[in-house]
Amino acid sequence: MSLAPETLGDTTDASSFLHLNPPFRAEHVGSLLRSASLLERRAQFQTSACTAEELRAAEDAAIADAVKLQQGAFYEGIFEQFSGMSNIVRPIETFKAYLPYVQFFIYAGFKEVPSIYCTGKIQWPEGGVHLRDFEYLKSLVQPQDIKKLKVTVCGPTWMHLRHGSDNTYDTAVYKTDDAYFADLVQAYREELRALYASGCRNIQFDDPTFAFFCADSTVEGMKKAGVNWEKLLDTYIRVYNDILQDRPGDLTVCLHTCRGNYKVRAARTSPAPLGLHYCEGGYDRIAQKFFNELKVDCYYLEYDTERAGDLEPLKYLPQNKIVVLGLVTTKKGQLETVEELRDAINEAADLIAQGNFKRSRAYALNQICISPQCGFASVAEGNPITEEEQRAKLALVVEAAKKILE
Numbered sequence: 492m493s494l495a496p497e498t499l500g501d502t503t504d505a506s507s508f509l510h511l512n513p514p515f516r517a518e519h520v521g522s523l524l525r526s527a528s529l530l531e532r533r534a535q536f537q538t539s540a541c542t543a544e545e546l547r548a549a550e551d552a553a554i555a556d557a558v559k560l561q562q563g564a565f566y567e568g569i570f571e572q573f574s575g576m577s578n579i580v581r582p583i584e585t586f587k588a589y590l591p592y593v594q595f596f597i598y599a600g601f602k603e604v605p606s607i608y609c610t611g612k613i614q615w616p617e618g619g620v621h622l623r624d625f626e627y628l629k630s631l632v633q634p635q636d637i638k639k640l641k642v643t644v645c646g647p648t649w650m651h652l653r654h655g656s657d658n659t660y661d662t663a664v665y666k667t668d669d670a671y672f673a674d675l676v677q678a679y680r681e682e683l684r685a686l687y688a689s690g691c692r693n694i695q696f697d698d699p700t701f702a703f704f705c706a707d708s709t710v711e712g713m714k715k716a717g718v719n720w721e722k723l724l725d726t727y728i729r730v731y732n733d734i735l736q737d738r739p740g741d742l743t744v745c746l747h748t749c750r751g752n753y754k755v756r757a758a759r760t761s762p763a764p765l766g767l768h769y770c771e772g773g774y775d776r777i778a779q780k781f782f783n784e785l786k787v788d789c790y791y792l793e794y795d796t797e798r799a800g801d802l803e804p805l806k807y808l809p810q811n812k813i814v815v816l817g818l819v820t821t822k823k824g825q826l827e828t829v830e831e832l833r834d835a836i837n838e839a840a841d842l843i844a845q846g847n848f849k850r851s852r853a854y855a856l857n858q859i860c861i862s863p864q865c866g867f868a869s870v871a872e873g874n875p876i877t878e879e880e881q882r883a884k885l886a887l888v889v890e891a892a893k894k895i896l897e
């Protein structure tokens with residue numbers, strides 16, 4: 492995905508950027524609603540009413556259904572698969588109170604919350620983390636479509652943001668952040684190498700970390716706690732770049748960031764208030780570094796409500812990257828119109844074209860794709876949206892991409 496700077500501004504050259512490889516003009520970010528039968532199986536597994544094999548069969552069936560709905564998939568849970576990482580209940584004091592969702596834990600009266608603690612040397616597990624799922628997914632599509640499949644991986648900075656330099660790892664194992672991240676980076680590199688060897692050409696990191704830096708409350712809290720937020724942001728960018736160093740040229744790597752995607756259902760309000768979201772704030776604070784220093788090909792950005800700020804920060808987008816605008820909300824069923832999406836995309840194209848790196852408007856438009864803001868079910872019970880509404884949202888993304896972007 493490299494573009495020669497001397498060709499910029501020429502619409503003929505811009506049209507050579509055909510989007511036949513990921514990211515596509517109509518994109519998807521996260522999870523789909525889990526079926527009732529899958530949720531029931533998981534509940535049975537919790538009470539030992541079914542075996543791990545029976546649960547696996549239900550999950551395989553659900554993945555096959557998801558593939559029928561669209562060619563894509565969402566995975567989770569990389570940290571606990573690495574050796575050295577323990578999934579345990581942790582005291583609330585080990586979480587950083589300046590993070591909005593931790594404030595919610597405190598508000599709700601939680602004294603302890605399950606999380607990951609690094610208790611040993613981090614190592615990639617033989618056989619990989621997402622490899623078996625990717626092999627299964629491959630079996631569901633035509634060989635020529637394998638390169639289009641996307642594997643979503645949890646961001647490497649997530650646990651460190653949550654627990655900080657003091658509570659992320661046992662200091663008997665790692666003395667410094669640098670030592671912790673060096674082994675974590677190696678484990679991620681092994682995973683990406685294994686996925687690539689299996690045919691994967693499209694990776695999406697799912698990482699709200701960056702959006703959390705957009706929230707004034709988080710940055711103010713960091714300052715009060717003595718955390719240098721700019722240095723921390725630099726560290727996190729470096730961790731990604733170390734993982735992605737020397738990656739194959741035909742491996743597309745994207746990053747999704749958003750401010751939380753959990754809308755509490757009316758029937759489940761206790762103890763959370765209705766409409767809870769994690770944080771708010773535009774991309775302005777991070778945009779320069781985020782778009783220019785982070786060595787990914789593409790960004791999936793939340794843009795479905797005013798909490799994500801305006802489109803202005805897109806002026807920092809360089810010429811060799813793609814932005815997927817998450818303009819279609821996943822938090823409610825009400826359907827957006829193609830005209831609304833067209834207005835936003837036109838504004839984005841103007842900002843990018845006239846931005847810090849000038850280019851033609853056609854070129855800028857060719858750097859834009861569209862998707863739902865996030866998954867439809869970032870937590871198991873899903874957002875308050877029906878399967879019919881979900882289907883309509885996915886269809887709208889495709890229709891809008893055809894009418895506006897092609």
Ligand SMILES: [Zn+2]
Pocket residue numbers: 521747748749750751752864865866
């Ligand atoms: Zn998201």
